[in-house]
Amino acid sequence: MKKIVMAVVVILVLVVGVTAYLNRGDLAAKQESQQDAFIIIKSGGSEVARVDMGQLKDLNQVDVEANLKRSGKDPEKHQYTGVLLKEVLEAAGADTAGKDTVIMTAVDGYTSAISMDEVLEDDNVYVVYKIDGQPLGTKEAGGSGPLQVILAKDPFSQRWCKFVMEIDLQ
Numbered sequence: 001m002k003k004i005v006m007a008v009v010v011i012l013v014l015v016v017g018v019t020a021y022l023n024r025g026d027l028a029a030k031q032e033s034q035q036d037a038f039i040i041i042k043s044g045g046s047e048v049a050r051v052d053m054g055q056l057k058d059l060n061q062v063d064v065e066a067n068l069k070r071s072g073k074d075p076e077k078h079q080y081t082g083v084l085l086k087e088v089l090e091a092a093g094a095d096t097a098g099k100d101t102v103i104m105t106a107v108d109g110y111t112s113a114i115s116m117d118e119v120l121e122d123d124n125v126y127v128v129y130k131i132d133g134q135p136l137g138t139k140e141a142g143g144s145g146p147l148q149v150i151l152a153k154d155p156f157s158q159r160w161c162k163f164v165m166e167i168d169l170q
């Protein structure tokens with residue numbers, strides 16, 4: 001009996017250890033994405049490029065007014081700074097032709113979907129890194145970044161993606 005219990009304990013310890021080992025890449029990528037601020041661009045689920053803060057700042061910077069609507073609170077107008085998502089995709093060499101949806105995934109597991117038609121508008125969907133002139137801050141620091149996707153024309157902000165990590169064209 002004792003031997004069986006011991007064997008079960010050993011197996012459980014091994015399973016936990018192996019799982020932790022297999023997940024270490026995921027975790028490292030998440031932490032890195034937070035510290036170094038980059039977004040993985042995918043097409044049909046496969047990575048096509050990574051865009052980091054430096055590359056983002058080489059693109060056309062704009063200030064955008066948008067309404068942040070937090071649950072249970074009145075909408076607040078804020079000025080965000082960033083780049084149009086379509087220009088980010090273009091710079092990353094991601095082909096939008098034939099794609100109709102953009103799925104964003106965040107470091108907290110949140111996902112939101114926006115239509116390609118919205119993404120291709122001239123003044124709607126942005127990847128931002130500043131709010132009211134200040135860095136967004138990480139999730140740990142109580143912020144919404146380092147990078148966030150906003151929809152300037154969305155009167156509610158539930159489809160905005162804080163702490164964005166991946167953007168997949170489907």
Ligand SMILES: Nc1nc2c(c(=O)[nH]1)N[C@H]1C(S)=C(S)[C@@H](COP(=O)(O)O)O[C@H]1N2
Nearest residue numbers: 069070071106108110157158160161162163
């Ligand atoms: N990564 C992530 N993005 C998110 C959310 C979230 O929980 N995680 N919540 C959404 C919702 S419901 C709203 S209203 C806005 C603002 O959320 P906040 O009130 O938590 O700031 O962010 C949206 N984007």
Ligand SMILES: [Mo]
Nearest residue numbers: 069070071158
């Ligand atoms: Mo919300």
